[in-house]
Amino acid sequence: xxxxxxxxxxxxxxxxxxxxxxxxxxxxxxxxxxxxxxxxxxxxxxxxxxxxxxxxxxxxxxxxxxxxxxxxxxxxxxxxxxxxxxxxxxxxxxxxxxxxxxxxxxxxxxxxxxxxxxxxxxxxxxxxxxxxxxxxxxxxxxxxxxxxxxxxxxxxxxxxxxxxxxxxxxxxxxxxxxxxxxxxxxxxxxxxxxxxxxxxxxxxxxxxxxxxxxxxxxxxxxxxxxxxxxxxxxxxxxxxxxxxxxxxxxxxxxxx
Amino acid sequence: xxxxxxxxxxxxxxxxxxxxxxxxxxxxxxxxxxxxxxxxxxxxxxxxxxxxxxxxxxxxxxxxxxxxxxxxxxxxxxxxxxxxxxxxxxxxxxxxxxxxxxxxxxxxxxxxxxxxxxxxxxxxxxxxxxxxxxxxxxxxxxxxxxxxxxxxxxxxxxxxxxxxxxxxxxxxxxxxxxxxxxxxxxxxxxxxxxxxxxxxxxxxxxxxxxxxxxxxxxxxxxxxxxxxxxxxxxxxxxxxxxxxxxxxxxxxxxxx
Numbered sequence: 001x002x003x004x005x006x007x008x009x010x011x012x013x014x015x016x017x018x019x020x021x022x023x024x025x026x027x028x029x030x031x032x033x034x035x036x037x038x039x040x041x042x043x044x045x046x047x048x049x050x051x052x053x054x055x056x057x058x059x060x061x062x063x064x065x066x067x068x069x070x071x072x073x074x075x076x077x078x079x080x081x082x083x084x085x086x087x088x089x090x091x092x093x094x095x096x097x098x099x100x101x102x103x104x105x106x107x108x109x110x111x112x113x114x115x116x117x118x119x120x121x122x123x124x125x126x127x128x129x130x131x132x133x134x135x136x137x138x139x140x141x142x143x144x145x146x147x148x149x150x151x152x153x154x155x156x157x158x159x160x161x162x163x164x165x166x167x168x169x170x171x172x173x174x175x176x177x178x179x180x181x182x183x184x185x186x187x188x189x190x191x192x193x194x195x196x197x198x199x200x201x202x203x204x205x206x207x208x209x210x211x212x213x214x215x216x217x218x219x220x221x222x223x224x225x226x227x228x229x230x231x232x233x234x235x236x237x238x239x240x241x242x243x244x245x246x247x248x249x250x251x252x253x254x255x256x
Numbered sequence: 257x258x259x260x261x262x263x264x265x266x267x268x269x270x271x272x273x274x275x276x277x278x279x280x281x282x283x284x285x286x287x288x289x290x291x292x293x294x295x296x297x298x299x300x301x302x303x304x305x306x307x308x309x310x311x312x313x314x315x316x317x318x319x320x321x322x323x324x325x326x327x328x329x330x331x332x333x334x335x336x337x338x339x340x341x342x343x344x345x346x347x348x349x350x351x352x353x354x355x356x357x358x359x360x361x362x363x364x365x366x367x368x369x370x371x372x373x374x375x376x377x378x379x380x381x382x383x384x385x386x387x388x389x390x391x392x393x394x395x396x397x398x399x400x401x402x403x404x405x406x407x408x409x410x411x412x413x414x415x416x417x418x419x420x421x422x423x424x425x426x427x428x429x430x431x432x433x434x435x436x437x438x439x440x441x442x443x444x445x446x447x448x449x450x451x452x453x454x455x456x457x458x459x460x461x462x463x464x465x466x467x468x469x470x471x472x473x474x475x476x477x478x479x480x481x482x483x484x485x486x487x488x489x490x491x492x493x494x495x496x497x498x499x500x501x502x503x504x505x506x507x508x509x510x511x512x
Contacts, residue, residue: 156412160441164486165493173498181493185416199501213501221500228496230420236488237421237437242429244477245455245469 001192002033002153004048005162005179006119008131008143011172012203012210013121015046016179018187020194021053034198035060036212037078037122044208045078045087045122046200050153051115051136052106055098059116062094069093084122084130091118092138099136117152122202129204157189158182172210176201177225180215184226197222257448258289258409260304261418261435262375264387264399267428268459268466269377271302272435274443276450277309290454291316292468293334293378300464301334301343301378302456306409307371307392308362311354315372318350325349340378340386347374348394355392373408378458385460413445414438428466432457433481436471440482453478 004017017034031053037045047063049056063078069090081087095116103114114136121131131143133150143150145168151159161182166175176199186193201211215222260273273290287309293301303319305312319334325346337343351372359370370392377387387399389406399406401424407415417438422431432455442449457467471478 156445157416159445160413160416161489161493163444164489171498174493176499177496178493180499181496188419189412189415209503211501211503213503221497225496229492232492232495233417233420233489236485236492237417237430237434239488240433240437240481240484241477242427243432243436245467247465247467247469 001190002050003151003155003158003183003186003190003193004033004050004119004153005149005151005155005158005182006046006048006121006131006133006143007149007162007166007170007175007179008121008129008168009148009166009170009172009175010168010204012201012206013046013123013129013131014172014176014179015048015119015121015200016176016183017048017198018183018193019196019198020192022192025191028192028194030196032198034200036200036209037063038209039079041125041207043079043081043122043124044202044206045081045084045120046202047078047091048119048152050117052112055095055102055114055116055136056118058098058102059091059094059118062097063091067094067097081124083124083127084120084132087122087124088120088132088134088140088142091120091132091134092140095134095136096138099138119150119152123205123207125207129202154186154190154193158186161185172201172203176211180222180225181229184222184229257446258306259407259411259414259439259442259446259449260289260306260375260409261405261407261411261414261438262302262304262377262387262389262399263405263418263422263426263431263435264377264385264424265404265422265426265428265431266424266460268457268462269302269379269385269387270428270432270435271304271375271377271456272432272439273304273454274439274449275452275454276448278448281447284448284450286452288454290456292456292465293319294465295335297381297463299335299337299378299380300458300462301337301340301376302458303334303347304375304408306373308368311351311358311370311372311392312374314354314358315347315350315374318353319347323350323353337380339380339383340376340388343378343380344376344388344390344396344398347376347388347390348396351390351392352394355394375406375408379461379463381463385458410442410446410449414442417441428457428459432467436478436481437485440478440485
């Protein structure tokens with residue numbers, strides 16, 4: 001499994017990804033899932049992937065080394081995209097190409113479904129800062145002001161804190177902090193999501209990363225965040241009064 | 257979908273269940289999923305079910321009206337169980353009987369998997385207060401002091417708060433409160449889990465319910481709990497300092 005989240009606020013973009021891959025609980029490894037594509041001053045794109053690692057790596061290789069666009073006959077690389085929308089389309093084409101080559105065999109051999117999902121966020125100079133989620137069919141959706149974050153992989157454990165706290169107005173580094181809390185909840189509940197964590201912060205219109213960073217087991221801030229968050233949750237529920245419910249006197253089933 | 261949670265602490269047992277069923281998002285209904293079996297002074301048992309409603313209702317009917325134990329030839333009813341372990345076995349037999357009658361046809365017609373899970377908690381006089389989860393194969397597991405809660409249905413959204421907060425020492429009505437927070441997180445994130453909520457509290461060795469209650473939309477405590485919890489979470493993350501990370505000067509990918 002995997003957990004990656006992208007958050008798009010007014011000030012910028014945050015992307016966070018864990019690094020654990022597993023082929024069964026007895027075979028876990030560390031692989032980077034968050035990748036940076038950067039052409040200084042022209043574009044900055046973060047790409048995070050979840051799903052089958054062979055598929056993810058093939059897609060990443062096509063996007064990095066280039067592959068032919070069947071319509072134009074030209075070789076395309078993600079770094080050459082001239083808009084974020086075209087970048088998302090290119091990711092979709094790369095996924096479909098991997099499906100044609102490997103996915104059909106994989107499905108015929110029933111060695112698991114063809115399964116990859118990509119978060120793609122960033123900005124091309126002259127365009128808007130955008131965040132997309134590309135599905136294994138190659139189609140995609142975009143984060144909006146109503147729903148300013150997108151998740152891939154094991155999304156459920158870390159969703160409540162985002163649902164309650166993230167809006168378009170959230171401060172950029174508060175968004176990073178909330179993303180890390182969301183990651184912490186996921187790591188606690190799902191063994192197949194694990195440290196180290198990679199992160200990327202991009203300020204709107206800066207066309208360069210504001211921060212790229214890897215958090216490992218020894219990192220003091222994340223350790224402190226986990227402790228503080230646990231303590232704060234304990235205090236938070238302790239501050240809520242106990243339920244005042246009393247048994248109704250007629251002994252009926254509740255609500256009957 | 258469904259969300260039910262059972263929590264077994266030193267002082268007693270809490271069981272909480274939502275009431276929403278759905279056959280697609282365009283067809284939702286309210287059905288009680290938490291049921292009380294009570295023989296005053298002799299036993300008190302709560303039963304909550306998740307999964308296919310036809311299966312759950314058939315299982316419940318067998319347990320209520322009685323069905324034949326093939327080994328003894330006797331008709332058994334849950335209310336007659338003389339231990340919680342035998343009650344769990346009886347639920348397992350009821351599930352297997354429904355599988356024999358309806359489940360095989362259902363699987364042949366590929367009209368969905370045979371799918372039911374049951375939480376069974378309570379105490380028979382002379383025995384211990386216990387909490388079981390019975391699977392659709394009819395086998396079961398039991399909550400222990402290491403893992404004092406069990407969940408069925410949509411368990412992920414509501415698990416982090418339980419993982420962080422519930423221990424065997426938790427006060428009984430704090431356990432109820434934490435269960436309601438867990439339910440709130442689930443309701444917020446999954447449309448197929450909804451109010452009203454049924455709950456049951458049983459004190460250890462009391463052999464009677466301490467509380468049975470239904471929370472509906474108009475219920476002030478639960479409304480207040482939701483507001484307070486949201487506010488407390490906001491304060492909790494606001495109190496954590498922002499990430500202090502700075503870009504390393506060499507511009508390398510993080511962690512490389």
